[in-house]
Amino acid sequence: MLKALFLVLLPTVMVFAQNQDSIFIKKIYDETLAKGEAYDNLRVLCKSIGPRLSGSTGAKKAVEYTKKVMESYGFDKVFLQDVTVPHWTRGSKEEAYFIKDGKKINVPIAALGGSVASSKSGLMAEVIEVQNFKELKDLGEQKIKGKIVFFNRPMDPTKINTFEAYGGAVDQRGGGASQAAQYGAVGVIVRSMNLRNDDFPHTGSMRYAGGGMIPAAAISTNAANELSRTLKSHPRTQFYFKQNCQTLADAPSHNVIGEIIGSEKPEEIIVVGGHLDSWDLAEGAHDDGTGCMQSIEVLRTLKALGYKPKRTIRVVMFMNEENGLKGGTTYADVAEKKKEKHLYAIESDSGGFTPRGFGIVGNDNQVNALTAFKPLLSPYGLHEIGRGSGGADIGPLAKTGTVIIGFKPDSQRYFDYHHASNDTFETVNKRELELGAASMAALVYLLDNLN
Amino acid sequence: MLKALFLVLLPTVMVFAQNQDSIFIKKIYDETLAKGEAYDNLRVLCKSIGPRLSGSTGAKKAVEYTKKVMESYGFDKVFLQDVTVPHWTRGSKEEAYFIKDGKKINVPIAALGGSVASSKSGLMAEVIEVQNFKELKDLGEQKIKGKIVFFNRPMDPTKINTFEAYGGAVDQRGGGASQAAQYGAVGVIVRSMNLRNDDFPHTGSMRYAGGGMIPAAAISTNAANELSRTLKSHPRTQFYFKQNCQTLADAPSHNVIGEIIGSEKPEEIIVVGGHLDSWDLAEGAHDDGTGCMQSIEVLRTLKALGYKPKRTIRVVMFMNEENGLKGGTTYADVAEKKKEKHLYAIESDSGGFTPRGFGIVGNDNQVNALTAFKPLLSPYGLHEIGRGSGGADIGPLAKTGTVIIGFKPDSQRYFDYHHASNDTFETVNKRELELGAASMAALVYLLDNLN
Numbered sequence: 001m002l003k004a005l006f007l008v009l010l011p012t013v014m015v016f017a018q019n020q021d022s023i024f025i026k027k028i029y030d031e032t033l034a035k036g037e038a039y040d041n042l043r044v045l046c047k048s049i050g051p052r053l054s055g056s057t058g059a060k061k062a063v064e065y066t067k068k069v070m071e072s073y074g075f076d077k078v079f080l081q082d083v084t085v086p087h088w089t090r091g092s093k094e095e096a097y098f099i100k101d102g103k104k105i106n107v108p109i110a111a112l113g114g115s116v117a118s119s120k121s122g123l124m125a126e127v128i129e130v131q132n133f134k135e136l137k138d139l140g141e142q143k144i145k146g147k148i149v150f151f152n153r154p155m156d157p158t159k160i161n162t163f164e165a166y167g168g169a170v171d172q173r174g175g176g177a178s179q180a181a182q183y184g185a186v187g188v189i190v191r192s193m194n195l196r197n198d199d200f201p202h203t204g205s206m207r208y209a210g211g212g213m214i215p216a217a218a219i220s221t222n223a224a225n226e227l228s229r230t231l232k233s234h235p236r237t238q239f240y241f242k243q244n245c246q247t248l249a250d251a252p253s254h255n256v257i258g259e260i261i262g263s264e265k266p267e268e269i270i271v272v273g274g275h276l277d278s279w280d281l282a283e284g285a286h287d288d289g290t291g292c293m294q295s296i297e298v299l300r301t302l303k304a305l306g307y308k309p310k311r312t313i314r315v316v317m318f319m320n321e322e323n324g325l326k327g328g329t330t331y332a333d334v335a336e337k338k339k340e341k342h343l344y345a346i347e348s349d350s351g352g353f354t355p356r357g358f359g360i361v362g363n364d365n366q367v368n369a370l371t372a373f374k375p376l377l378s379p380y381g382l383h384e385i386g387r388g389s390g391g392a393d394i395g396p397l398a399k400t401g402t403v404i405i406g407f408k409p410d411s412q413r414y415f416d417y418h419h420a421s422n423d424t425f426e427t428v429n430k431r432e433l434e435l436g437a438a439s440m441a442a443l444v445y446l447l448d449n450l451n
Numbered sequence: 452m453l454k455a456l457f458l459v460l461l462p463t464v465m466v467f468a469q470n471q472d473s474i475f476i477k478k479i480y481d482e483t484l485a486k487g488e489a490y491d492n493l494r495v496l497c498k499s500i501g502p503r504l505s506g507s508t509g510a511k512k513a514v515e516y517t518k519k520v521m522e523s524y525g526f527d528k529v530f531l532q533d534v535t536v537p538h539w540t541r542g543s544k545e546e547a548y549f550i551k552d553g554k555k556i557n558v559p560i561a562a563l564g565g566s567v568a569s570s571k572s573g574l575m576a577e578v579i580e581v582q583n584f585k586e587l588k589d590l591g592e593q594k595i596k597g598k599i600v601f602f603n604r605p606m607d608p609t610k611i612n613t614f615e616a617y618g619g620a621v622d623q624r625g626g627g628a629s630q631a632a633q634y635g636a637v638g639v640i641v642r643s644m645n646l647r648n649d650d651f652p653h654t655g656s657m658r659y660a661g662g663g664m665i666p667a668a669a670i671s672t673n674a675a676n677e678l679s680r681t682l683k684s685h686p687r688t689q690f691y692f693k694q695n696c697q698t699l700a701d702a703p704s705h706n707v708i709g710e711i712i713g714s715e716k717p718e719e720i721i722v723v724g725g726h727l728d729s730w731d732l733a734e735g736a737h738d739d740g741t742g743c744m745q746s747i748e749v750l751r752t753l754k755a756l757g758y759k760p761k762r763t764i765r766v767v768m769f770m771n772e773e774n775g776l777k778g779g780t781t782y783a784d785v786a787e788k789k790k791e792k793h794l795y796a797i798e799s800d801s802g803g804f805t806p807r808g809f810g811i812v813g814n815d816n817q818v819n820a821l822t823a824f825k826p827l828l829s830p831y832g833l834h835e836i837g838r839g840s841g842g843a844d845i846g847p848l849a850k851t852g853t854v855i856i857g858f859k860p861d862s863q864r865y866f867d868y869h870h871a872s873n874d875t876f877e878t879v880n881k882r883e884l885e886l887g888a889a890s891m892a893a894l895v896y897l898l899d900n901l902n
Contacts, residue, residue, distance in 0.1 A: 030609045157882070158481045160831055195882060354805065354861045356832070380611055381807070381861075383834035410805045410832070410861065412882045431608070431646060431863045 021376055021449070024307075025442045029380060031301050032438035038297040039430040041069055042290060042352075046283035046425035053113075053280040054320040055087030055251035062276050063254050066292060066317055070258035073300050075315075077261065080254040083330045085320040087251040088113055090280055091244035094217065096189075098127065098239045100230050107227070108220040110201035110281060110420075111243040112173060112190070113323045114208075115216045122242030123148070123187045123215060129231050133171070133179050145184030148239050150231075151176045152191045152224050155415065162411040163350070163389075166193055166418075173204050173218065181211030187241065188216040191224040193415060198222060200420040203279050205323045217241055255327045256317040260299060264310040270447055271314050271345040271402075272298050272440055275321035275328075275393050282423035286414060289425075290352025290433055291407075292317045297437035298444055309448045311343065318393035321349065325392060332396035342402040344447050346440055347391025351417075352433040353409035355381050358443060359388020361395075361404040370405070373446050382439055384408055407440055472827055472900070475758075476893045480831060482752050483889035489748040490881040492520055493741060493803075497734035497876035504564075504731040505771040506538030506702035513727050514705045517743060517768055521709035524751050526766075528712065531705040534781045536771040538702040539564055541731055542695035545668065547640075549578065549690045551681050558678070559671040561652035561732060561871075562694040563624060563641070564774045565659075566667045573693030574599070574638045574666060580682050584622070584630050596635030599690050601682075602627045603642045603675050606866065613862040614801070614840075617644055617869075624655050624669065632662030638692065639667040642675040644866060649673060651871040654730050656774045668692055706778045707768040711750060715761040721898055722765050722796040722853075723749050723891055726772035726779075726844050733874035737865060740876075741803025741884055742858075743768045748888035749895055760899045762794065769844035772800065776843060783847035793853040795898050797891055798842025802868075803884040804860035806832050809894060810839020812846075812855035821856070824897050833890055835859055858891055 032038075049065060052058035063080065070078045096109035111117075125146060130136045131153040136144065151172035155165035170193055177188045192202035201218045219227070230237055256276060262268060274291020278284020295315045302313065318327035335342055346358075357377075360367045371385050390404030398404050409432070417423035483489075500516060503509035514531065521529045547560035562568075576597060581587045582604040587595065602623035606616035621644055628639045643653035652669045670678070681688055707727060713719060725742020729735020746766045753764065769778035786793055797809070808828075811818045822836050841855030849855050860883070868874035 029611070033608045157484045160480070160886075162882075354863050378834070383829070412805050412886070413880050416880070429864050429867070431613075435611075435863065 018376065021446065024445060025376060027305055028301055028441045028445065029438040031304055032297060032434045032441065033431065035304070036297060036434040036437065037300060038293040038433055038437050041296065042285065042293040042428060042433065043425055045289045045293065046285050050283050051280045052276065052278050052284060054085035054253060054277045054323060055248065056280065059253060059277055059319065063256055066256045066276060066296065070296060070315065073303065075258040075260055075299055078258040081257055081331065081334065083253050083255055083319050083327050084250050085253045085326045086324045087248040088323060089246055089248060091117070091246060094241065094243040095122065096219065096241035098227055098230065098237050100234060100237065105226065107223040108199050108201045109217045109241055110203040111245045112206040112216045112218060113203055113279065114206050114247070115177070115243070115245055116213045117244045117246060118187065118215045118242050122240055124238055124240040125186050127231070127237055127239035129228055136179055136183065141183045144180065147185055148187040148189060149176065149180040149185045150189050150227065152228055154191060155193060155195050157195055162195060162415050165195065166415060169193060174206055175209065177206055177214050177216035178209045178211045181214045185214060187214050189239065189241065190216065190218050192218045192221050193418065194221050195415050196221065197225060200422050202418060202420040203281055204419045215243055217243060253319045255319055255331055257314060258299060259312055259314040260303060260309055262311040263308045266312050267341055268311040269314050269340060269342045270311050270444055271316050271342060271394065272444055273316035273318055273393060274348050276317040277320050277322050279322055279419045281419065281421045283425055285423050285425050285428050286351035286417050287419065287423055288321070288349045290428060290436070291348035294348050294352065294433065294437035294440055298441040301438065301441045311448050313444055313448065321393050328393035329396050332399060335397060336400050342397055342400055344403045344405060345394035345397050346405040346407060346443060347394045348407040348436060348440060349391050349393070350407065350409050350411065351414040352428045352436055353413060354432045355435050355439040356410050357382045357384030357408045359390065359406040359408050360386065361390040361398065366403045369450060376446065377442060380435070380439060407436060409436055469827065472897065475896060476827060478756055479752055479892045479896065480889040482755055483748060483885045483892065484882065486755070487748060487885040487888065488751060489744040489884055489888050492747065493736065493744040493879060493884065494876055496740045496744065497736050501734050502731045503727065503729050503735060505536035505704060505728045505774060506699065507731065510704060510728055510770065514707055517707045517727060517747065521747060521766065524754065526709040526711055526750055529709040532708055532782065532785065534704050534706055534770050534778050535701050536704045536777045537775045538699040539774060540697055540699060542568065542697060545692065545694040546573065547670065547692035549678055549681065549688050551685060551688065556677065558674040559650050559652045560668045560692055561654040562696045563657040563667045563669060564654055564730065565657050566628070566694070566696055567664045568695045568697060569638065569666045569693050573691055575689055575691040576637050578682070578688055578690035580679055587630055587634065592634045595631065598636055599638040599640060600627065600631035600636045601640050601678065603679055605642060606644060606646050608646055613646060613866050616646065617866060620644060625657055626660065628657055628665050628667035629660045629662045632665045636665060638665050640690065640692065641667065641669050643669045643672050644869065645672050646866050647672065648676060651873050653869060653871040654732055655870045666694055668694060704770045706770055706782055708765060709750060710763055710765040711754060711760055713762040714759045717763050718792055719762040720765050720791060720793045721762055721895055722767050722793060722845065723895055724767035724769055724844060725799050727768040728771050728773055730773055730870045732870065732872045734876055736874050736876050736879050737802035737868050738870065738874055739772065739800045741879060741887070742799035745799050745803065745884065745888035745891055749892040752889065752892045753896070762899050764895055764899065772844050779844035780847045783850060786848065787851050793848055793851055795854045795856060796845035796848050797856040797858060797894060798845045799858040799887060799891060800842050801858065801860050801862065802865040803879045803887055804864060805883045806886050806890040807861050808833045808835030808859045810841065810857040810859050811837065812841045812849065817854045820901060827897065828893060831886065831890060858887060860887055
């Protein structure tokens with residue numbers, strides 16, 4: 001009898017709770033879409049501060065600005081966390097061309113982050129095209145020595161999720177220089193990680209791992225196509241590039257943190273964040289100004305609605321995702337050392353595009369608990385909730401048992417702008433940005449009320 | 452025994468069929484994403500032809516161009532269908548301003564399609580702001596007579612689907628002039644149907660239905676905001692606008708049709724289409740160049756893959772969706788008269804944005820048959836498949852028993868460009884456009900193989 005009663009009551013209680021949740025989630029979206037401030041905040045970050053590579057003046061200003069914004073919203077605590085970051089600078093504008101029929105064909109180029117400079121007068125050598133490391137190895141020292149290696153394998157356009165296409169091509173950028181140096185190459189140029197054909201070179205991090213330290217740079221997809229065509233008819237084409245980037249001493253910097261303290265379980269923390277640093281070429285709008293401003297907006301929205309979280313909700317703007325991940329690793333180290341109890345960490349670092357869902361890193365139970373939110377979130381276009389990838393900055397928190405959650409916007413346009421000078425405020429749609437913020441706020445609300 | 456065997460075999464057969472479908476759908480996406488031509492075709496339509504309002508030279512060129520493109524693809528039949536269309540012209544550039552503290556404040560303005568001209572010297576009158584027809588009625592003739600009525604109810608930003616927000620505001624544009632004329636207004640200006648605050652006036656159709664025929668125009672959202680603020684402090688503000696649009700005699704035009712003839716049931720037709728006309732202010736990229744070029748791409752893709760459809764697959768580029776729907780109504784009338792058997796009609800007329808799903812108009816069985824495709828289509832981001840709205844041009848086909856299906860891309864950015872001069876080729880993302888085309892091709896393939 002009791003069991004039967006329980007079985008009758010349970011669905012009613014659940015439906016009631018779901019209705020309450022559904023009503024509150026609607027309030028979240030209404031607040032963010034009608035009164036959201038993320039877009040205006042992003043404008044300041046992009047237009048008044050602009051590029052903010054770790055160690056730069058821009059990065060410092062971004063720390064000060066976002067701290068000030070969070071203080072103005074009256075969060076319970078706003079503070080900085082010390083982080084020591086690498087400090088790489090591009091130096092003066094790079095130059096590149098190749099010679100075709102006696103004429104210079106100029107090439108849009110950008111040194112890869114972490115690369116060494118060329119000699120002061122630049123580097124001129126025969127260029128040889130390869131598609132992958134296997135082909136490089138097969139050509140070997142005999143064919144490679146003394147040459148500039150041109151990695152030209154495009155991102156695969158048939159991948160529906162463009163991050164998969166990125167994953168299938170980015171080894172050329174990250175490891176191409178070290179691989180080529182093993183066979184005596186004197187420099188490396190890499191086709192930009194971009195699915196479009198255009199004139200923007202896309203920078204990004206590279207690393208030296210054995211072999212010599214030879215200069216490495218990205219060239220635009222249009223230039224890569226033209227160079228490749230030229231090499232078919234002129235296999236001994238000479239390529240020239242000059243760059244004077246350098247790695248300076250590590251610099252002091254900060255993660256920027258704000259929080260609303262939990263009313264019932266203040267020691268349990270839910271993190272929502274993005275990374276504050278950007279590459280030096282652009283305003284870092286989609287990468288990752290949007291993630292930072294969405295994260296602040298999550299807390300602003302919950303506070304504006306008078307919501308008193310049970311757990312502590314913490315915004316973290318991580319420093320140095322692009323070329324070191326020192327913000328993410330430092331944050332996790334401190335959390336571990338202080339024995340902080342991080343339940344969930346959500347990151348937005350895939351652009352400020354229209355929401356698609358969340359990717360979860362956790363055990364089956366944890367993943368199932370989140371996929372159970374689907375009926376509440378799908379009316380907002382969040383259909384893709386399940387096992388997936390989280391976020392670079394929050395990844396290190398996994399060692400503390402935290403469930404890692406990546407906000408997943410639509411991926412189609414991301415690599416049009418990624419790490420290039422056209423990653424500007426103008427490419428961000430206000431509603432798409434706000435829907436992302438509201439989606440994260442809705443998830444934070446649901447997680448705060450779980451168990 | 453037989454029945455049991457059937458029950459054992461049936462799921463196996465279904466799984467096998469699903470696997471075959473899944474493999475072919477992947478081929479469709481691969482072809483369109485790697486070798487698609489919709490983007491290049493759209494560039495020609497937008498950049499070499501441009502605006503193509505019914506009756507204009509642009510519309511005529513667009514008919515010739517798209518016929519030529521389909522002929523070049525070697526479809527089984529390519530032909531024109533006669534359509535008589537309204538012919539409205541904007542005339543020379545409109546002008547508008549209001550007077551504040553003795554100064555002219557210029558206002559970006561665009562006559563609404565179908566509106567009459569102002570007098571040659573323009574119209575100057577006191578302006579009065581209203582939010583809706585109820586408020587207009589309450590003010591009545593005493594407050595309205597001799598004035599310009601300013602309809603300023605914004606699209607509701609809290610609607611997740613922006614077409615809902617459009618539906619909730621567009622009565623002001625369509626019927627505002629007639630409503631205001633009843634109370635003696637001398638002109639009407641309407642806040643643009645746009646969720647952003649910017650400087651683009653968005654035109655669109657209006658109709659006179661009783662009352663006098665007074666001139667009507669859209670003003671930009673920024674101007675609407677400024678005018679509204681001004682009216683709070685200066686309630687007797689004078690507004691001036693001048694427009695010399697006119698309605699000419701109806702003109703001859705065409706629907707453009709191409710088809711691959713069915714190999715098993717050629718008399719059964721599946722239509723896929725968009726509308727070829729656009730408003731005169733812009734290139735008509737998202738409205739609806741993308742829908743036309745996606746529809747052609749559906750047939751190009753199926754043909755490139757060597758697919759022999761069982762039914763006849765027909766592309767229709769409808770003329771005159773924007774200000775008359777003569778293409779859609781004529782097409783349906785002819786189909787009915789000829790007793791053509793149209794099974795399904797799919798239209799893309801919500802922009803070339805990342806795909807979300809399909810909206811279906813049909814009975815429960817028909818809707819259920821399509822929602823059953825979800826497992827095959829959701830890997831491509833098509834989650835929202837169910838009862839919904841179809842498309843203006845294919846709507847009239849419902850009378851012949853056709854299932855009406857609207858392709859549903861993400862709606863967030865559509866009204867940034869809709870009917871305004873910024874609806875240009877540059878705002879279209881190649882991959883999003885192609886994913887839409889592939890989504891429609893996949894659905895056509897599944898429908899062709901249904902039953």
